[in-house]
Amino acid sequence: MRGLKVSAVAGLVLFLVLLYALVNAETFGVKKRMPRPDEYGNVVIDNYSTKKHIAPVVFNHWLHRAKYTCRLCHVDIGFAMKAGGTGITELDNKSGLYCGACHNGKEAFGAEERHITGKTIKNCDRCHSYGKKVKFKYNFYKFTKGFPRARFGNRVDWLKAEEMGLIKLKDYLEEVSIKRRALKIPKDMELKAKEIDMPDIIFSHRKHAVWNGCELCHPDIFGVKKGSTKFSMQDIFNGKYCGACHGKVSFPTYDCQLCHSKEVY
């Protein structure tokens, strides 16, 4: 009975701490506007477009992550995990690299298509869409209707959507990927928050491996020896370690409880 009361009070205190943190979202102090669900994870690519007098490219993660694993694009195809970091050119795409690994008229629409009437249809606008009114095939709200909800980010519980079979992720692309044997997935592990009133973090290899394989995290972001990688919450807010994905594409860092989920007694 007494234990229950204490944990209720502790829970309330924690709730207030987290609420305060949420209001001051993103870092310990600097405020940012929360993006709309359909904007979260969108990347604008403009290394060359503006200079070449064509609209910059808008790439949306919500549609692509509903079809492919992160690993397929960020390891096999080789996109950088940083907006603009790849340095894609139109020649790359025409040669079957980067966007052109799929946008080749087979896996997905190409830059130009031949209509049955013989006319050529240009699809430039569908990618070079920044600041333009473009008629897209996919609408975020229609596409994600009926998906399980999450509180932040795209407001979609992507893990559950995949588990429920609402989305099927391709992890292999003909002529791009190499067939490999899957590695054994390590057990869930506890990462210590190192602060008495902050719940510890449960890190699940199983949940992550579905999307990220192993190579997206090892060895570049994390060592493969437990405790070998040293980082703080501020590092995560700054986009490193867990923050390499969380806060940009995966659920945002102001959803404290999703990571700090171990019960406090």
Ligand code: HEC
């Ligand atoms: C599947 C998406 C996609 C389609 C379709 C597409 N592009 Fe691009 N294109 C890109 C990306 C991504 C870049 C890199 C943007 C940047 O960094 O500014 C790019 C860059 C460019 C550039 C500047 C760089 C360079 O290599 O000259 C031009 C010009 C360009 N595209 C023209 C076109 C034209 C014309 C079409 C239609 C016939 C087209 N694109 C269709 C994705 C696309």
Ligand code: HEC
């Ligand atoms: C269809 C391919 C594709 C898939 C699938 C994909 N990405 Fe990306 N990702 C990209 C491209 C393209 C960029 C932009 C790269 C550039 O601008 O050079 C990007 C950029 C990023 C960035 C940097 C964003 C920023 O604002 O700096 C992160 C983080 C990221 N992806 C994580 C993920 C995660 C996590 C997943 C899986 C849930 C994922 N990506 C799935 C293609 C993909």
Ligand code: HEC
């Ligand atoms: C791994 C494969 C893959 C890669 C890589 C990829 N795409 Fe796609 N993309 C798709 C598929 C499949 C669709 C859905 C096409 C359809 O149903 O017509 C799609 C759809 C889109 C759409 C939606 C258009 C609409 O009308 O709703 C845009 C925009 C787009 N991609 C841009 C890009 C850009 C820009 C890149 C590179 C930075 C890229 N994609 C890389 C597979 C890919």
Ligand code: HEC
């Ligand atoms: C999303 C990122 C991520 C992915 C994906 C990932 N890991 Fe890890 N892995 C971690 C983190 C974080 C640690 C802990 C590192 C630390 O404590 O310094 C870890 C630790 C490990 C360890 C040490 C475990 C222990 O108890 O000592 C092994 C082994 C490992 N990973 C293997 C894998 C394999 C195999 C895969 C693919 C099936 C994989 N990892 C995918 C993030 C990841």
Ligand code: HEC
């Ligand atoms: C390479 C990208 C990447 C990195 C790095 C990464 N994650 Fe994730 N994580 C994901 C993806 C993708 C998901 C699926 C859900 C989503 O995208 O929002 C996920 C899901 C989770 C979930 C599941 C939430 C739930 O609903 O059950 C937790 C918790 C989590 N991550 C914690 C962490 C922690 C802690 C770290 C650092 C030790 C970390 N992640 C590093 C990509 C990443």
Ligand code: HEC
């Ligand atoms: C993506 C997962 C993730 C999210 C979301 C997250 N944390 Fe953390 N947090 C961690 C991990 C992992 C550590 C452990 C770092 C270490 O090894 O010291 C940590 C450590 C901490 C610590 C311990 C001291 C420090 O600075 O390292 C505090 C305090 C903390 N987090 C607060 C928060 C608050 C407040 C939020 C929400 C605004 C939050 N965290 C959201 C993963 C997360």
